[in-house]
Amino acid sequence: MDKKKSNSNVVKFNRWGYIFLIPFFVTYIVFSLIPLFSTIYNSFFENYRSGLKQIGPNFVGITNYINLLSSPEIWKYLVNTLIMWVGGFIPQITIALLLAYWFSDPSLRLKGQRFFKTVIYMPNLIMASAFSMLFFALFSDSGPVNQILLSLGFIKEPFKFFQYVIASRVLVMLMNFLMWFGNTTILLMAGMLGIDSSLYEAAQVDGATASQVFFKITMPILRPIFTYVLITSLIGGLQMFDVPQILTNGRGNPTDSLTTVIMLLNRYLTSKDVGRGGALSVFLFVVTGILSLVVFRMNSSKDKD
Template sequence: METKHKKIDYSKWGYLFILPFFVSFFIFSFIPLLDTIRYSFYEYYRSGIKEVGPNFVGLENYISLLGSDMLKYAGNTMILWIIGFIPQIVIALLLAEWFVDARLKIHGTQFFKVVIYLPNLIMASAFAMLFFTMFSTNGPINSILSSLGWISHPIDFLGSVAGTRSLVGLMNFLMWFGNSTIMLMAAIMGISPDIFEAADLDGCNSVQRFFYITLPQIRPILAYTLITSIIGGLQMFDVPQILTNGQGTPDRTSMTLIMFLNSHLKSKNYGMSGALSVYLFVVSGILCFVVYRMTNNDDPDGSKAAAKKAKKQRRG
């Protein structure tokens, strides 16, 4: 006599395990997001001990922001991000390619991985304080340059636009290029060695291998790196905040959008803060979508393009 085995369904345990995440996301992220959007349509601020609002004003907060210095601060944020990101992605790609290339026979790659990732573990506030001390007029950098006889007067790095922006970009580069290098190394290591062997047999040099094999194969990771960097760039706050003491000096040329948002939060202007947050959310979404469309290849093997070409030939 055959015994019937009852089928056990384990799917419910999966839903149970992911339930804490959705509960915490709903309470601590989704509800505050909806509140932020709601407050962006209200006049809600504190003047001294008097609290004004919330009074519904429609799109007035959004219009007021467009007439403020928000666009200038958006330009500052973009410039600071570009200064840090371009050397970051270039150095990360070069290091990842060198460390993974077996032909170079680089020894101690694990040690180098740890070393280049260490700055990522340092708090941004500590990094900013370190650079503030090093590059001040009485700091060690000016002392070294003076002792070498290269300068006759101390250089005010934080008093010039180029100096302040360069320091912010340098700090962002040092903090994040190690993380990008590790990710790109993992992506390159995921490429089949047979492809590189075939390229070597065909006589490809290192430059051709990099541009025609490595870059196309790691495109998804490059897209991820670029998208996360854009989001991080729009959220840039701690480094310029500490380096310029929250003033965005000189002449607010290093004031970022999140520093501008923080000034509204300090003044308890929740309506303007909500509107600026919505602007940031929309801009982040648009930029990420554009980057994804530019870097995503939905026809990696060329089959769709070949099919379209054959279809056109049949019609002709």
């Protein structure tokens, strides 16, 4: 009888668990799953507005995908997106690893850790639109940066940051780095604090150097969190929109070098081109899935080794 009662209690507790999961599944189905299938469905139709006239919806099969993949601009914008993401992610993960290692190392005994942790995380709380407007004001032709360079004699006339491809891309990379390195630091630091200190003590007894401890103990144990950070950063990087959109007023200048894939999608949606917008969304979904799978497989193979 006691076993039957305990089993019935377990079933009741499980039932409550499923009940509490219902809001999540309802929200996911309504706001994620249904729009996903709707986007895939609309990608097979010609459906856009030409002036006041509505064209479609007319079933065209995979024509939208053929036109999208045969267009050189989609590959150019994809390369733009990846360049700006990689350029911002490399310094982001480097600085985040250093800060996380310093903050989690008890032998350093750093003072004021709470203050510095708060300060490095604060840029993540600022809206990307506000960050973009700030940088636009700082690096404009009559902005403070040009005024300082002129007063120091480094330049004789204002440097037009937004008219050069490299300079404008560097600004986008810098903004992405400043906004996200604090969040990455917190995640990596949480993983480092979970590592058993006895491993470090054993390594010190064996005479291991600091670099050996970091690369032979810290990084292998930290690899799951590092993979999570890399994949989530990749997904966010491929969806880059707000910073280049506001910084260039949606034009992607100079010479479309700052135009990202999501900015192109926004143009389709603004012009009510639902069919090509759906095809581009599915294309981006597939690319994101493939790249994320590649990153995950590379890191899982290292775990097996």
